[in-house]
Amino acid sequence: MDKLLSKRRDRVGLASEVLLILVALLFLYPILYLVLASFKEPGQFYDPLAWPNSFYLGHYEKAFAKVNVMSGFMNTFAISAGSIALIIIVSSMAGYIIARMPHKFFQLLFYFFISGMVIPLQTGMIPIFKMGVALHLIDTRSFMILLYTAGAIPMATFMYAGFTKSVPREIEESASLDGYGRFRTYWLIIFPLLLPATGTLIMLNIYGIWNDLFGPLLYLKDPAKMTLMAQVVQFKANNQSIDYGPIFALCVMATLPLIILFFFTQKYMMRGLIMGSVKG
């Protein structure tokens, strides 16, 4: 009886697994279609099930001829890397103090950051645009970096404060006996111990910044400063009779770095999401 039951359960399990795989393939199909179609000759482009005849690179050549992909890549990379570095530095310092200094002022600041999270970007965009113009920062990568950093501060500070609390105080006390000041203690002892939080924050922020359209659309008008996503949208808008081939090629190039990163960091990414969402 038991055997029969477990056999039945096996079969149910297998059936649901097969079903899941089928659904997953349907789910993946648009992304697969994007990549495959970007290598298809124009004649087969819309054939949904066709494997590319040959490894056709014409769409990529066209995309490269019309869009400065390298500059887009460099801009996107510089903005993402710069923002994440700044997020890590300013938030870890703030989080450390909030966790370690019981003074009311710092605790109040914490709520000040958290309350700011509900303000949607859309309400501030026009004053921010004006400020950018006044400070001659509009159309610069630095302006984007400052904006992304400001947006990420609440979440990052929250996480760093949480992590700092799990570091034993004795470590700092012995450092101070060795004559370390606050800054040296933070930089040489605490910051390295916060590495898991730093990893999580990189994972949580990089996709949003790399893929963002709203910011570049508003604050980067100069084609030489455009990010990949802005280039994709611009390119599509300029293509009156939409020729999807080169657009797809551009999309693949804009997405590929993130997909590669995802495959290498998948494990940490999941862990990061877990820490960042459920326990954060």
Add this chain to the structure above:
Amino acid sequence: MNNRSREWWTGFLFILPATILFIAFVYYPFAQSIYYSFTEWDSIRPAKYIGLDNYAYLLEDSKMLRAGMNTLLVTVFGLAIQNPLSLLLAVLLNRSFRTRAFLRTAFYLPVIVSLVVTSIVWGSILQYDGLLNGLLERIGLADWSRDWLGNSHTVFPTIIAMTQWQGLGYCAVIYLAGLQSIPQELYEAAKIDGANAGRRFMHVTLPLLMPAITIVVFLTIIGGLKLFDIPYVMTGGGPGSSSYTITLAIYNAAFRENTYGYAIAAGIVLMIFIMIVTLIQLRITRRREVEI
């Protein structure tokens, strides 16, 4: 200077960069926005104070009302369909089987690909001579084919379906994390007490999953209310205003029509709305959370 105040000043210096950035790019623009929302302002000529006129006009603006309706629809569908579906997916993915790693990756991939790219791919699939209609024709359902994004009746349901596809993996991963934090012993104890699978789900899984549910519902609401990229890239809000969302309407009011004061007023109403809805939501779902 005594020791304690020196401590305080060091702390102050540590926290200063974050504070300055946050005031400069979040609170200061926000404070300015509140002022501008009471003015008629095109960003070139000086702002003219008009009291609550912008807010009153919101209620008469059919485009904005349509956008509000659509925004609510996305949010409601996210809560009613994507949310339970992602929980089901997480439960299925939580068992151990061979293809689990592949499946998790497959369902998560749409999340990391940018909305710009996915919007373009779906746009090409859904256009009149695109892939979907071709497929329908091939399997003998040619009657079903239509201009999915060019028809004012189908455009927004289609966009909703796409947001569900895009966000499902993210919600599922959060649920998966929640499921994994439930101790196995509780299930065994429930089994010994004679609880069947359904009761175990209702009385063990669901209550202990409440924190994850809180987060997913919160993210669904915020994401739904702020939806911008998909309609912006796929349809530009059209045809007519049938695929407008609030954020797209605000963007157009500001940067296409140069009615900045009005756009900001709409943004502030959106913010107040988001605050009220999420506060109510947190109250409801938080109360149901239980500690292990």
